[in-house]
Amino acid sequence: MARGGHVQRAAGGGGAASTTALALLAACALPALRGVAAAPRKGAGKAGWRLSHHSFERTLSYDDTFGDWLASAGSIPLRDRLQIVPPVPDRYGFFWSKKPVTTRDFEVTFTVSASDNGPGKAKSAPFDNAFAFWLSPDSLAAQYNEQAVVSVPSKDWDEGLKKVGLTLLSNTPNFRGLAMTFSDAATQTVSALWNDGAKTRVFGDLTSTASGAQSKELKWMTAGTQVKVRVTPDGAVKGSVMTLDVYKHIVGSLWGFAEDGVTSKNMISFQADGQVAWDDGPAQGSWYLLSGNKMGVNINNQTYVIRFEGSNRAVVENWQAEPQPVLLYGGQDTGVHEEDWQVVFTLPPGTFPVGEAYMGFSAYTGSKSYIEVNMHRLETMNFDANVAGEDDSDVLEAQGVEWLEVLENEKKYVDQASQAEAVLRLTQLLSTHVERCDKDGDKLKENLIKMEERLDTLGSDMSTHLAAVKAYSFESQQFEPEVLKGHIIGIKAIFVKSKGIHDEKVGRVQKAAKDLKTKGGTQLTESSKRKVISVQEQSKAVEDFAAAGSSQTNMLLLIVCAAVAGLGFLFLNRMRYYEKKHYI
Secondary structure: HHHHHHHHHHOHHHHHHHHHHHHHHHHHHHHHOOOOOOEEEEEEOOEEEEEHHHOOOOOOOOOHHHEEEEEEEOEEEOOOOOOOOOOOOEEEEEEEEOOEOOOOOEEEEEEEEEOOHHHHHHOOOOOEEEEEEEEEEEOHHHHOOOOHHHOOOOOOHHHHHHHHHHOOOOOOHHHHHHHHEEEEEEEEEEEEEEEEOOOOHHHHHOHHHOOHHHHHEOOOOOOEEEEEEEEOOOEEEEEEEEEOHHHHHOOOOEEEEEEOOOOOOEEEEEEEEEEEEEEEOOEEEEEEEEOOOEEEEEEOOOOEEEOOOOEEEEEEOOOOOOOOEEEEEOOOOOOHHHHEEEEEEEEEOOOOOOOOEEEEEEEEEOOOOOOOEEEEEEEEEEOOOOOEEEHHHHHHHHHHHHHOOOOOHHHHHHOHHHHHHHHHHHHHHHHHHHHHHHHHHHHHHHHHHHHHHHHHHHHHHHHHHHHHHHHOOOOEEEEEHHHHHHHHHHHHHHHHHHHHHHHHHHHHHHHHHHHHHHHHHHHHOHHHHHHHHHHHHHHHHHHHHHHHHHHEEEEEEHHHHHHHHHEEEEEHHHHHHHHHOOOO
């Protein structure tokens, strides 16, 4: 009900809300086909949904959406996070999306953790370490040539970047779009600079207000800094940062546990000694901090990972059912606290051009000291119900055009009949997609079976080749007889061992047979002897009975034969009598 009312407010009226809801249903179906959460979410007073190609939790792999990104230099997905740059001096990071965001009404939110080398941090220039978020109408991933970077004779990454023209924090000096820079110089600052591509920028311009950058002194190097960049349909851009000290905020606080995501039914207190109390009862669990604005809680032998979305709300990430439970500060859902977010920059309407948008991240650890930057979460939300927001051709294939038609024609759904027609068409599209996925699944099963057979064959061939390689001497260019002899000796050892086992088992069988034979002739009990005599007597009785029966049968057979012969004789005499009388 809350979401439905929310859609009405976004649409601006009853009838319009109904049509927007249909379009929202169609748009939400697109990420749902990829197996991600497609439920509308709230952002900036509008309903939106997550763009799966431009979002991830914790880390990425080729099993999900890592193929949608280009990672190079020191950027690499680890087990529990995406490492942008490692804690080593003179290292670069590069992580850019390959696919564009195709909506002009979206929001990018990401969480990073960062640290420097503390006492070893450089006290004087150059302060050249930085981390940057880029939002551009140009695809840097399509232009990036890693082979050219690593092919320079000096094998120096910096020289390779200069060769391909990526001299501005792994980007082009005349880039187009937004550069949001997080620097760790004498003080920690967050800056934003918009460049139209007409000017060639240097590293200092990214944080210099004299060059047009908007900058704010902000301690962004925490265990979990959240960044939010909002692009509105009129082309305005706004960037905000939240640096929440989870430990200070959670110690001694009281939170409501809302299993349905709305109403608190239990109260949880987090004590300073790391224990957890439930509904004013005794301590029955523990809590501890995790990177990326997260906290782990152990209760009743269960471990829960909780992600803070502000000072008054946290989400239980590893819950197996929907909706996800939340923790509400003080037990009340007071909404988004704008004071949690510090606005870093605002760009006026008309700044962001019409068209596609590519996002990326880059970093440099520093030449004299170093910083480490890890990303724990990235979420891109689309708030335009008329467009899918990203390319989903890998999922929809030939149906993509039909889905887009449903989204584009939402204005014609003005009555119940047309709305029913739209729902029916959505159902048909979903059914077709499910049928295609079922066929693809069957084909995958067949391919897996064939692959397993090929792997077995490959394993056998590899064993043969490995044995041959071990027996071949590359120095003398011939097979070594000693190695072959060793294989033969090994085979002989296997046969000898097997023969020993076989002989042992045969010996046990022979011994058991011998013992049985010995015991069978001399150790029969009186009861056993009586049973044997009884069996012998019964056998003799059966033989006598069978003999008597045989005699009786033979006698009966003789009587029958005699009767038949007598009848034949009488019949023959009667025939002769009739012949004499000339009856015949």
